[in-house]
Amino acid sequence: MTIGFIGAGKMARALAAGIVRAGVASAKDLVCSSRSEKSGQPFLDLFPGAGARWTSDxxxxxxxxxLVILAIKPQVFPEVLPLLREASAGKLFLSLAAGLTTGKIGAGLHPTARIVRAMPNTPMQIGAGASVYAGGPAITAADFALIDRILASTGKAWRVDESQIDTITALSGSGPAYVFHFMDALIQAAVGLGLPEKLARELALQTVLGSAQLAAQSSLTPLELAAQVKSPRxxxxxxxxxxxxxxxxxxxxxRCLAAAKTRAEELARGDS
Ligand SMILES: NC(=O)c1ccc[n+]([C@@H]2O[C@H](COP(=O)([O-])OP(=O)(O)OC[C@H]3O[C@@H](n4cnc5c(N)ncnc54)[C@H](OP(=O)(O)O)[C@@H]3O)[C@@H](O)[C@H]2O)c1
Structure with missing residues (x-):
């Protein structure tokens, strides 16, 4: 199976590494495209001597x-899709772009193109992503199985209804940044109470990591786990x-999730 990536940035590289790791395709069956050959090099460097290719075409x-993976920024779609209209007949596409519906992407491609939309997140880069995907009635069970296998190769994946994706974008798509802000706030507060910055950072990081791992391994809800730590007085x-x-x-x-969801809805409407 040949898998083409339009865009060879962070998300494309994370998916490509997962695809090869999971044996969905071998590196020689991957081809990527970016604006310049130089910016495509880090993609090729993932698989030294294994035959992955870059093209400007x-x-x-x-x-x-x-399968074509659209790993370009949403703003680039209007420039890229019209070029692909004829070639996209009957092809399967996976878009990673926030805020672009399958309907909108489909309108820019051949009517027989099949489009699945995903919302991954950046922990995908270390195999710990949370990804969801959705597609219309033209998507076959085999298409969905392939997309699930690809996204699950970089973490966990869930098939959802497309109407849920803006909320999911606000939760798991943007969520890593909320957690990083929370970690920074912990660090700043500890430094404010006199702890050295390096020690505060290491303790904050291990606390968040350990708590997430504990929550993942426990059958208790987050609030039940919190209650276990809260001894009286x-x-x-x-x-x-x-x-x-x-x-x-x-x-x-x-408020934070509502603001992110509103922004996802604005992007879906085409507001810049
Ligand atoms: N990062 C996140 O947290 C995240 C989370 C969820 C979803 N996403 C989505 O994933 C997609 C990719 O994001 P990313 O973070 O991987 O972006 P990125 O690292 O900035 O990579 C974008 C890639 O697109 C290429 N590109 C730009 N214009 C092009 C064109 N006309 N033809 C071919 N390639 C072109 C760029 O090449 P040059 O370098 O040569 O310009 C670059 O390789 C975006 O739609 C984003 O919304 C990202």
């Missing part, structure tokens, strides 16, 4: 590929009381 890339109870005061953290996260 996206039309030829689509013709020879069984203890330090955790005192700290959590501040988070829960006036529903502070819940209110903040509700």
């Amino acid at each position: 996206t039309v030829q890339l689509v013709r020879e590929s069984d 203890g330090t955790t109870l005192a700290g959590c009381a501040v988070l829960e005061e006036h529903d502070a953290l819940n209110t903040l996260m509700a």
